[in-house]
Amino acid sequence: MPSSQTDLAVLAVLSIRPATGYAIRETITADLSGFWSESFGQIYPTLSRLKAAGLVETETGSRTGSALYRLSGDGRAHLLDLLTAPPAPAKPRNGLLLRVFFGDLLGPQACADLVRAARERAEQQLRDLAVARAEAEADPAATRYWLLTISAGEHAARAAIAWADEALAELSSMPG
Amino acid sequence: MPSSQTDLAVLAVLSIRPATGYAIRETITADLSGFWSESFGQIYPTLSRLKAAGLVETETGSRTGSALYRLSGDGRAHLLDLLTAPPAPAKPRNGLLLRVFFGDLLGPQACADLVRAARERAEQQLRDLAVARAEAEADPAATRYWLLTISAGEHAARAAIAWADEALAELSSMPG
DNA sequence: ACTTACATGTAACGAGTTACATGATTGC
């Protein structure tokens, strides 16, 4: 029994409106990019499986050869189960912190370069989130839940920047 | 060519001192648990591969049948290359935020339960980090780099808590 | 003796990405 994680994401996107596999991916890329990702190689097999299980149904879309998927009654019930279940704890794998931990092998300067790069990524993230927030606040269809996920990204990015500044100060005080 | 990520972690741990596969895992579990994890199923094949590539060598350990691995010259050089390389960007997969984004399917109360659970995990993390910090500050072998990784965890956990409080306030203001 | 901790290894599985192959529709 494969990933309930991907099942959850696909079913949830379909709960908004019926969509093709392609459109599901677009939505995930556009709106969930801050905290989720799926590839086509994952989405299409998942849709086949969900259809076989009766959790989604297909309408014939406007184009020939494109399949418009919609959530079935069973699918909606299953989705609620998945949403209620506590998220699976992710195994941590932070490449930056691994490198910092062994920083004495690299030295303070090279280490600071890595931290600075991470800081820039966080700054960029903050800019992206500002755009997303403006869009969400202008969009009447945007829910308050959406804004909460944007806020989560902002908190995380600001924390990353604050830590980076602290780390850079510390690193610059260390001998060459 | 498999995971340079796991190679990096294994080589880095061996840079501290020679160790058995078992001891490498102990070190990762004890000291890197906040931002890294490896399983035996990953470590042993990796050690075989690194040995075949001449990046590590084995001494016969104190016990019969246990292999003590140590970094070779080539291994140390390769380790420095891996450390210098920018960390691979991780694909985001945050089960909590996925659920929050689709919060209107679940309702504010159930959603708040999930957020509260996440808040507790962050609080627990903060307590664990306080213990780790105390240990690191008492340990003369602990580097300042180690403390930096602890600080990173603290920043992240505090940000998670701050967001959770904000989210809980917002959720409690929403109709049932 | 017995239990606990140390130690190694592999097979089966799960999850996910990338690259490729293919074709339909739309806008210019």
Place this chain on the structure above:
DNA sequence: GCAATCATGTAACTCGTTACATGTAAGT
């Protein structure tokens, strides 16, 4: 007609975990 976008699907591969099988050494 042609390019860009929309659309589907699969095969090969990478990465990683879990569970199992096996055995040694140390402490009590």
